[in-house]
Amino acid sequence: MTESPSSSESDSSADLLLIEDNPGDTRLLEEALSDLQSAHALHTVTTGDNALDFVHQRGDYTDAPQPDLIFLDWNLPRTSGEEILAQVKEDPHLAQIPVIVLTGSTADKSICTAYANHANACIRKGTDPETFLTTIRAVEDFWLSVAELPAPTES
Template identity: 65%
Template sequence: MNDAPPDSGETLTLLLVEDNPGDARLVEEALSDGRIADSLHVVSTGDEALAFVARRGEYADAPRPDLILLDWNLPGTSGEKVLEELGDDPAVNHIPVVVLTGSQAETDVVAAYSNHANACITKSGDPDAYNETIRAFEEFWLSVAQLPAADGDT
């Protein structure tokens, strides 16, 4: 699935884990014209993210994401804890995770990469700048990066 050429029209299944409805809406709007638009799934807590990826409970029929956009500062089960748990699960630890953070703290960036995040994106307070960042994210992951095969688990 993921080794298709960038212009093949194949969609990418993206899981967005974002507790701020405004930030989630900005991401949805930024991706609305791209190949991710119809395959974007949004959850608002770390527990929901883990259930979605593991296909538990109400997410039993959820598709396996090809890529996860993970807010670092989630209430309850933090983004850091979600990243740790995903990394410890051999069934899903191949899924790239891009951390979103509003934090400027170097310790958060180091912690994300220490837990095997594939990238960190700092959320801009300016909606237009954040929109451009998300579009650049989409362009990179759809046109430049090669994602791991889904192992028949799509």
Template identity: 55%
Template structure:
């Protein structure tokens, strides 16, 4: 097929689960500066995250995320509960989950990996470093890593 007949790559579907508006803004800024075409969806608590992932309620028409960025300290349901439920679900467990949190506590790192997080990133306090971290993460996950294909339904 000639180049002109090819479709442009679909944008990556990202779900950011974050209740801090400043961190949401910085993450959006970092992805906007990045080279990867993406649709960044944002929810602000663990219950909303699970509704989004299960396509329930107001989220019935949302796309399945290619990757989830998950804060641990969330209202209603915390990040560990979201991670545990997502990884226990045979339909959703293949979605990579990156814990992106301000917690540097070793037990949070250990617990996240025990619950099958794919990576654990600590948010830098400095906004420029925060953006740099997200850009490095984006480059790695979308340029280097092969993500699992979504089940093709035809």
């Protein structure tokens, strides 16, 4: 699968970073956002290593924007969602970015660990695509329409 530095317009009102290795879940999130006809740019990476490069603007992502909101799959191969979350929240230039953890796990331990590492929200993916679409739309509505997000910080 090819990594995509940007899959939307560059004049968007918010830059969203999706860190997800499952193409089906990526497609559902893209669909949820496109259905809303939002002007947000969705940037997608499929590995934890690329996610860290994106947020730190290094390697292939030196020109990547600082995300306004991160959707983070918790169960990634190699560099896990937990490791990514910890690194983002420990970095003073990134810590203010809201991170929404997406998990297919039904284990409460995963949810507790995500919140202990300062996730802003946790969402169970579930198996019903319509429910997932509705949930993502609600997240988008709250975080990008209701909540006030901080301006990106300079590194």
